[in-house]
Amino acid sequence: ETGVTQSPTHLIKTRGQQVTLRCSSQSGHNTVSWYQQALGQGPQFIFQYYREEENGRGNFPPRFSGLQFPNYSSELNVNALELDDSALYLCASSGADTQYFGPGTRLTVL
Amino acid sequence: QKEVEQNSGPLSVPEGAIASLNCTYSDRGSQSFFWYRQYSGKSPELIMSIYSNGDKEDGRFTAQLNKASQYVSLLIRDSQPSDSATYLCAVNHSPGSARQLTFGSGTQLTVLP
Numbered sequence: 001e002t003g004v005t006q007s008p009t010h011l012i013k014t015r016g017q018q019v020t021l022r023c024s025s026q027s028g029h030n031t032v033s034w035y036q037q038a039l040g041q042g043p044q045f046i047f048q049y050y051r052e053e054e055n056g057r058g059n060f061p062p063r064f065s066g067l068q069f070p071n072y073s074s075e076l077n078v079n080a081l082e083l084d085d086s087a088l089y090l091c092a093s094s095g096a097d098t099q100y101f102g103p104g105t106r107l108t109v110l
Numbered sequence: 111q112k113e114v115e116q117n118s119g120p121l122s123v124p125e126g127a128i129a130s131l132n133c134t135y136s137d138r139g140s141q142s143f144f145w146y147r148q149y150s151g152k153s154p155e156l157i158m159s160i161y162s163n164g165d166k167e168d169g170r171f172t173a174q175l176n177k178a179s180q181y182v183s184l185l186i187r188d189s190q191p192s193d194s195a196t197y198l199c200a201v202n203h204s205p206g207s208a209r210q211l212t213f214g215s216g217t218q219l220t221v222l223p
Binding site for chain 2: 002030033035040041042043044045047056075088090092094097098099100101102103104
Protein backbone atom coordinates (compact mmCIF):
# COMPACT_ATOMS: atom_id res chain seq x y z
CA GLU A 1 0.00 0.00 0.00
CA THR A 2 1.37 3.40 -1.01
CA GLY A 3 -0.97 5.54 1.08
CA VAL A 4 -2.28 7.20 -2.09
CA THR A 5 -6.05 6.88 -2.48
CA GLN A 6 -8.27 7.63 -5.46
CA SER A 7 -12.03 7.85 -5.95
CA PRO A 8 -14.13 6.60 -7.49
CA THR A 9 -12.76 3.17 -8.45
CA HIS A 10 -14.84 2.88 -11.59
CA LEU A 11 -16.92 5.36 -13.55
CA ILE A 12 -19.09 5.17 -16.64
CA LYS A 13 -19.95 8.36 -18.53
CA THR A 14 -21.36 9.21 -21.93
CA ARG A 15 -19.67 11.26 -24.62
CA GLY A 16 -19.89 15.02 -23.99
CA GLN A 17 -20.28 14.73 -20.23
CA GLN A 18 -17.87 16.07 -17.62
CA VAL A 19 -16.07 14.05 -14.92
CA THR A 20 -14.12 14.80 -11.74
CA LEU A 21 -11.63 12.33 -10.31
CA ARG A 22 -10.12 12.69 -6.85
CA CYS A 23 -6.80 11.80 -5.24
CA SER A 24 -5.42 11.97 -1.74
CA SER A 25 -1.65 11.98 -1.61
CA GLN A 26 0.59 10.11 0.79
CA SER A 27 1.17 11.93 4.07
CA GLY A 28 4.04 14.40 3.74
CA HIS A 29 3.98 14.45 -0.07
CA ASN A 30 3.36 17.90 -1.57
CA THR A 31 3.48 16.95 -5.25
CA VAL A 32 0.73 15.16 -7.16
CA SER A 33 0.94 13.99 -10.77
CA TRP A 34 -1.82 12.62 -12.97
CA TYR A 35 -1.37 10.04 -15.70
CA GLN A 36 -3.65 8.44 -18.29
CA GLN A 37 -3.09 4.78 -19.13
CA ALA A 38 -4.88 3.38 -22.17
CA LEU A 39 -5.21 -0.40 -22.49
CA GLY A 40 -1.92 -2.02 -23.43
CA GLN A 41 0.06 1.21 -23.11
CA GLY A 42 2.29 2.80 -20.51
CA PRO A 43 0.98 5.72 -18.44
CA GLN A 44 1.08 9.14 -20.14
CA PHE A 45 1.78 12.26 -18.09
CA ILE A 46 -1.15 14.70 -17.95
CA PHE A 47 0.06 17.31 -15.45
CA GLN A 48 1.62 17.83 -12.06
CA TYR A 49 0.72 20.04 -9.09
CA TYR A 50 3.17 21.32 -6.50
CA ARG A 51 1.92 23.38 -3.58
CA GLU A 52 -1.38 24.14 -5.34
CA GLU A 53 0.24 25.34 -8.59
CA GLU A 54 0.46 23.51 -11.91
CA ASN A 55 4.11 22.52 -12.31
CA GLY A 56 4.34 20.88 -15.70
CA ARG A 57 1.88 19.62 -18.30
CA GLY A 58 1.98 16.88 -20.90
CA ASN A 59 0.45 16.86 -24.35
CA PHE A 60 -3.21 16.96 -23.30
CA PRO A 61 -5.86 19.49 -24.42
CA PRO A 62 -7.20 22.23 -22.11
CA ARG A 63 -10.37 20.25 -21.41
CA PHE A 64 -8.15 18.31 -19.00
CA SER A 65 -7.74 20.52 -15.94
CA GLY A 66 -6.84 20.07 -12.33
CA LEU A 67 -6.64 21.47 -8.85
CA GLN A 68 -4.58 20.89 -5.76
CA PHE A 69 -5.88 21.79 -2.32
CA PRO A 70 -4.00 23.05 0.78
CA ASN A 71 -3.94 19.50 2.19
CA TYR A 72 -2.23 18.43 -1.10
CA SER A 73 -5.18 16.35 -2.28
CA SER A 74 -6.02 16.86 -5.94
CA GLU A 75 -8.76 16.70 -8.56
CA LEU A 76 -8.62 15.93 -12.26
CA ASN A 77 -11.47 17.36 -14.32
CA VAL A 78 -12.22 16.34 -17.88
CA ASN A 79 -14.82 18.25 -19.90
CA ALA A 80 -16.57 17.24 -23.11
CA LEU A 81 -15.65 13.58 -22.74
CA GLU A 82 -14.63 11.68 -25.86
CA LEU A 83 -14.61 7.95 -26.45
CA ASP A 84 -10.78 7.97 -26.47
CA ASP A 85 -10.79 9.29 -22.90
CA SER A 86 -11.67 5.77 -21.76
CA ALA A 87 -8.63 4.71 -19.73
CA LEU A 88 -7.19 4.09 -16.28
CA TYR A 89 -6.42 7.42 -14.61
CA LEU A 90 -3.57 7.25 -12.16
CA CYS A 91 -2.57 9.70 -9.48
CA ALA A 92 0.98 9.63 -8.14
CA SER A 93 2.32 11.47 -5.13
CA SER A 94 5.94 12.30 -4.44
CA GLY A 95 7.93 14.09 -1.78
CA ALA A 96 11.28 13.80 -3.51
CA ASP A 97 12.13 12.16 -6.80
CA THR A 98 10.15 8.94 -6.56
CA GLN A 99 6.47 8.73 -7.49
CA TYR A 100 4.06 6.32 -5.83
CA PHE A 101 0.83 5.47 -7.57
CA GLY A 102 -2.68 5.18 -6.22
CA PRO A 103 -4.99 2.34 -7.29
CA GLY A 104 -6.41 4.33 -10.21
CA THR A 105 -9.86 5.19 -11.51
CA ARG A 106 -11.17 3.21 -14.48
CA LEU A 107 -13.17 5.58 -16.70
CA THR A 108 -15.36 4.22 -19.46
CA VAL A 109 -16.89 6.66 -21.95
CA LEU A 110 -19.83 5.32 -23.97
CA GLN B 111 9.76 13.95 -28.64
CA LYS B 112 11.29 12.26 -25.63
CA GLU B 113 10.81 8.52 -26.03
CA VAL B 114 11.26 5.41 -23.97
CA GLU B 115 11.36 2.09 -25.80
CA GLN B 116 11.01 -1.37 -24.29
CA ASN B 117 11.26 -4.78 -25.91
CA SER B 118 7.62 -5.48 -26.52
CA GLY B 119 7.55 -9.12 -25.46
CA PRO B 120 5.75 -11.06 -24.31
CA LEU B 121 8.67 -12.69 -22.55
CA SER B 122 8.38 -16.18 -21.07
CA VAL B 123 10.97 -17.74 -18.78
CA PRO B 124 10.89 -20.95 -16.72
CA GLU B 125 10.70 -20.75 -12.95
CA GLY B 126 14.14 -20.24 -11.43
CA ALA B 127 15.63 -18.64 -14.55
CA ILE B 128 16.91 -15.09 -15.00
CA ALA B 129 14.52 -12.69 -16.73
CA SER B 130 16.15 -9.79 -18.57
CA LEU B 131 14.12 -6.69 -19.41
CA ASN B 132 15.54 -3.87 -21.51
CA CYS B 133 14.77 -0.21 -22.08
CA THR B 134 16.31 2.58 -24.16
CA TYR B 135 15.61 6.30 -23.93
CA SER B 136 16.11 9.16 -26.33
CA ASP B 137 16.91 12.16 -24.09
CA ARG B 138 20.56 12.33 -23.00
CA GLY B 139 19.61 14.85 -20.30
CA SER B 140 17.51 12.30 -18.42
CA GLN B 141 18.15 12.35 -14.70
CA SER B 142 16.61 9.32 -13.08
CA PHE B 143 15.25 5.95 -14.06
CA PHE B 144 12.65 3.67 -12.58
CA TRP B 145 11.21 0.20 -12.99
CA TYR B 146 7.59 -0.38 -12.07
CA ARG B 147 5.72 -3.68 -11.96
CA GLN B 148 2.04 -3.72 -12.92
CA TYR B 149 -0.21 -6.70 -12.34
CA SER B 150 -3.25 -7.01 -14.57
CA GLY B 151 -5.98 -4.61 -13.45
CA LYS B 152 -3.76 -2.95 -10.84
CA SER B 153 -1.69 0.24 -10.69
CA PRO B 154 2.10 0.38 -11.18
CA GLU B 155 4.22 -0.54 -8.17
CA LEU B 156 7.77 0.78 -7.83
CA ILE B 157 10.46 -1.90 -7.85
CA MET B 158 13.72 -0.06 -8.38
CA SER B 159 15.15 3.39 -8.98
CA ILE B 160 18.62 4.09 -10.37
CA TYR B 161 20.44 7.36 -10.88
CA SER B 162 24.10 6.55 -11.58
CA ASN B 163 25.87 4.40 -14.13
CA GLY B 164 26.41 0.82 -13.05
CA ASP B 165 24.42 -1.80 -11.21
CA LYS B 166 22.05 -1.50 -8.29
CA GLU B 167 20.87 -4.65 -6.53
CA ASP B 168 17.83 -5.15 -4.31
CA GLY B 169 17.09 -8.75 -3.41
CA ARG B 170 16.42 -10.72 -6.58
CA PHE B 171 16.31 -7.55 -8.69
CA THR B 172 19.25 -5.78 -10.34
CA ALA B 173 18.91 -2.56 -12.29
CA GLN B 174 21.66 -1.59 -14.72
CA LEU B 175 22.20 1.87 -16.17
CA ASN B 176 24.47 2.95 -19.01
CA LYS B 177 23.97 6.64 -19.77
CA ALA B 178 26.44 6.65 -22.66
CA SER B 179 24.37 4.00 -24.44
CA GLN B 180 21.08 5.44 -23.10
CA TYR B 181 20.16 2.01 -21.84
CA VAL B 182 18.50 0.70 -18.68
CA SER B 183 17.84 -2.91 -17.84
CA LEU B 184 16.24 -4.97 -15.10
CA LEU B 185 17.37 -8.48 -14.23
CA ILE B 186 15.16 -10.73 -12.13
CA ARG B 187 17.06 -13.70 -10.68
CA ASP B 188 15.38 -16.92 -9.58
CA SER B 189 12.16 -15.88 -11.33
CA GLN B 190 8.94 -16.95 -9.62
CA PRO B 191 5.40 -17.33 -11.05
CA SER B 192 4.43 -14.37 -8.84
CA ASP B 193 6.80 -12.21 -10.93
CA SER B 194 4.44 -12.62 -13.90
CA ALA B 195 3.34 -9.07 -14.68
CA THR B 196 3.98 -6.15 -17.01
CA TYR B 197 7.21 -4.29 -16.28
CA LEU B 198 7.29 -0.59 -17.07
CA CYS B 199 10.45 1.43 -17.57
CA ALA B 200 10.09 5.12 -16.64
CA VAL B 201 12.49 7.99 -17.19
CA ASN B 202 12.50 11.41 -15.55
CA HIS B 203 13.50 13.90 -18.24
CA SER B 204 12.91 16.97 -16.13
CA PRO B 205 15.56 18.44 -13.86
CA GLY B 206 14.48 20.31 -10.76
CA SER B 207 11.07 20.04 -9.22
CA ALA B 208 8.97 19.00 -12.22
CA ARG B 209 9.23 15.25 -11.97
CA GLN B 210 7.57 14.25 -15.19
CA LEU B 211 7.93 10.57 -15.94
CA THR B 212 7.90 9.20 -19.48
CA PHE B 213 6.98 5.52 -19.59
CA GLY B 214 7.65 2.81 -22.09
CA SER B 215 4.75 0.67 -23.23
CA GLY B 216 5.83 -2.18 -20.96
CA THR B 217 7.10 -5.73 -21.33
CA GLN B 218 4.77 -8.54 -20.31
CA LEU B 219 6.65 -11.25 -18.41
CA THR B 220 5.30 -14.75 -17.81
CA VAL B 221 7.19 -17.10 -15.49
CA LEU B 222 6.24 -20.69 -16.22
CA PRO B 223 6.05 -23.12 -13.27
